Amino acid sequence: MDICVENIWENFSQPLKSFIKRRVDNEQDVEDILQNVFYKIHHNISNLNETGKVQAWVYQITMHAIADYYRTRRYAFASYSEELPDAILSDVQEEEAANEEIAQCLKNMVQDLPEKYKQALILTEFQQLTRKELGERLGLSMSGAKSRVQRARGKLKEMLLDCCHLEFDRLGNVIDYQHKCSDCKYC
Numbered sequence: 001m002d003i004c005v006e007n008i009w010e011n012f013s014q015p016l017k018s019f020i021k022r023r024v025d026n027e028q029d030v031e032d033i034l035q036n037v038f039y040k041i042h043h044n045i046s047n048l049n050e051t052g053k054v055q056a057w058v059y060q061i062t063m064h065a066i067a068d069y070y071r072t073r074r075y076a077f078a079s080y081s082e083e084l085p086d087a088i089l090s091d092v093q094e095e096e097a098a099n100e101e102i103a104q105c106l107k108n109m110v111q112d113l114p115e116k117y118k119q120a121l122i123l124t125e126f127q128q129l130t131r132k133e134l135g136e137r138l139g140l141s142m143s144g145a146k147s148r149v150q151r152a153r154g155k156l157k158e159m160l161l162d163c164c165h166l167e168f169d170r171l172g173n174v175i176d177y178q179h180k181c182s183d184c185k186y187c
Contacts, residue, residue, distance in 0.1 A: 005042045012058050013038075019059070023066050037065050101187070102166070102177060108186040109159045117152035124149050163187060 016037060020030045040061050048057055110121055123129045123137065135145035160166070163184045166177045179187060 016062055033065050037062050105187040120148045121152045
């Protein structure tokens with residue numbers, strides 16, 4: 001594929017729009033994100049060294065644009081929360097409390113993981129190391145580092161689901177949970 005913004009637009013605009021729509025409800029926001037993605041592509045196309053990785057590069061830009069969209073909305077929501085009705089604020093506060101309680105349980109569970117998995121999660125999730133940096137630090141290949149993080153997340157998920165029944169909203173936030181037993185050593 002010849003790498004130019006016009007060809008990327010022709011090949012990716014519809015699939016990217018569908019990809020964004022699955023993650024963002026508002027049609028105008030979808031269009032804004034898509035335009036933002038192509039603006040970033042246009043200004044950074046010269047940084048793309050490997051033509052065989054165009055698709056991965058484009059989708060990475062798109063995922064970052066979607067994350068930026070939600071990050072911006074979260075800050076906007078927080079700054080306008082005084083204007084929201086009390087019922088909506090109460091629901092939001094309950095969801096935030098549930099997320100915080102589950103986050104505390106997760107921290108306890110991470111501490112109980114086998115050392116190699118605990119180390120991988122702490123370095124990637126809390127210290128923000130990339131998989132490449134994790135591999136270099138632990139003497140693992142890139143795929144080995146990625147596998148270790150995936151296994152650690154799987155073990156953590158298994159521990160959490162053994163402990164609690166969780167309900168999520170469409171964005172993955174915990175909206176409700178119930179302990180499966182009263183003697184959970186993590187919560």
